[in-house]
Structures are given as structure tokens and as C-alpha cells.
Amino acid sequence: MIIRIDELSDVPIYQQIRNQIVMGISSGELEAGDQLPTVRALALDMGINTMTVSKAYQLLKTEGYIMTDRKNGARIRTEIEKQGRISSGNRSELKRIVSEARISGVPKDEIINLVNEYYGG
Amino acid sequence: MIIRIDELSDVPIYQQIRNQIVMGISSGELEAGDQLPTVRALALDMGINTMTVSKAYQLLKTEGYIMTDRKNGARIRTEIEKQGRISSGNRSELKRIVSEARISGVPKDEIINLVNEYYGG
């Protein structure tokens, strides 16, 4: 899986890595049991520090998306906990995004089409 | 209009103010020409610094949502520019939110219902 970092973004690097892996899981590009690159390999590949990648992996581990095992590296978890609900933070963000889109004249259907595209199925 | 700040949020205060005003415009709670509280009044009311509120107003002004006039204060703009498209940053955020919801087992319809609710109409 290819991970791209936007240097201009104000989103922290470790967060960008985390987000792309989460989106990879959602899209099916990453499946349960899949091996992730080592922290050193990914850091070298992206020209960033080892600890930055480690921080992304720690976050993913805390959230239950991956499991790390010394010497086995990091892999996508087989049983990812399903809360079944959208976090309050994501609700706020969604409301903000929809509001901005509405004000700038984006039709509702266009937003819903995006949701369908990103959700898949 | 009541503005509430979440102390625990990692979203900057000036950004939270900006977001709530934007959402107020979208929902219709704030209409074109409406007067916003003065920077000093809002700062005093929320127990924060004057410059923090000013920073929020500057951001809203730059984005074209409000207009500020010395001695007249800040008001919602009458003609807000309609780009007609969703910014790339908001697209990325939307994709992340939808992905996280999907993984945690939230049905697609539930997301779409939220979009309908936030968009209105």
C-alpha cells in the first residue's frame, strides 16, 4: 500500500499515516492479517523519523485497528471492535463539512454521492 | 446566537468560534446582515482573550462569510461567494469520517440521514 504525505497539510504526519491506513482498511485494500511495513522501512521510505511512524502505529494499536508484535511487526487486526456509532467528534466535523458545502452551493445529492463512493458497496 | 466552547477539544478556540458561526449561517440561525457580538463582548462572555475572537473574525472575513466595519462591528455578508464545490481538505476529511464509520459498523443510511439532517431542506 502506498502512503502519501501532504507536506502542506496542517494535519500531523503521524495522523496522516494513521488516516490512510484506516481508509485502506475500509476500502478493502488492507485486509485482516495483512502485514504493514516496518517502522524503519516506512520511515526511510518517506524520509521521516522512525518515532513518527511508531507514533502512528501506537495510535492505530490503541484504537484497535492493528496489533504489533515484536519481531513479527505490525498487522491488521482480525477482530476490529465495532462500536456501531459515529463519534461525537466526527459528528461535529461532518456537520461543519456539510454546512460549508451547503453555503457554497453544493447540492445535497453531490454530498450523498461522495458518501456512497467513500463507503462503497 | 449562543456559542459554546469545548475546552477538551483539540480544535483551537478561534476555529470553534468560526465553525459555529458558519454552521449558524447554514442552518439559517444567522441571516445576511445580522449583527455579530463585538469582539470584546464575546471575549468577555466566554472568558477568553480579545485577540482570540478577533482572529476568528479575521478568518471569517478572509473566507468571505462576514464583513467588518470599524464602529459598525461585524455582520454577516449579504453576498457570500458560492464556489459550488467541496474543498479538497473537506473531501479528505469526509472520506476519513465515512471510512471510520464503515469500519465500526455504522450503516450507510445512518450517515446519509445525518447529511440530510445537517443540510436541511
Added chain:
DNA sequence: TCTTTGTATTACTCCATCTAATACAATAAA
């Protein structure tokens, strides 16, 4: 003249992010 408006300026503290250099424990491979 006095007051109120947004805003500019300067200085300071605080904290998150990122980098850097090491080191450690665990484990597969040689």
C-alpha cells in the same frame, strides 16, 4: 470630546510535533 469599534503590535508562556541518537527486550535466522 468621549466612547466604542475592529485591529495592529509586541512579548510572553505553553504545548504538540518532529527530529535525533541510543538503547532495550523479544524472537527468528544463521
Added chain:
DNA sequence: TTTATTGTATTAGATGGAGTAATACAAAGA
């Protein structure tokens, strides 16, 4: 056993954004 590779902990430093604080300014209404 030895070696190499894994994630991770530690410590230190640099950088920048966020927020506060005190002050001052220009504009305009009362």
C-alpha cells in the same frame, strides 16, 4: 550461541501554533 530485526522507551532539542496580556491606533457615532 550469535546475529539481525522488530517495536518501543528514553532523553534532548528545534520549531511553530495557540492563547494570553497590555497597549495603542484609526474611524465614527453620541
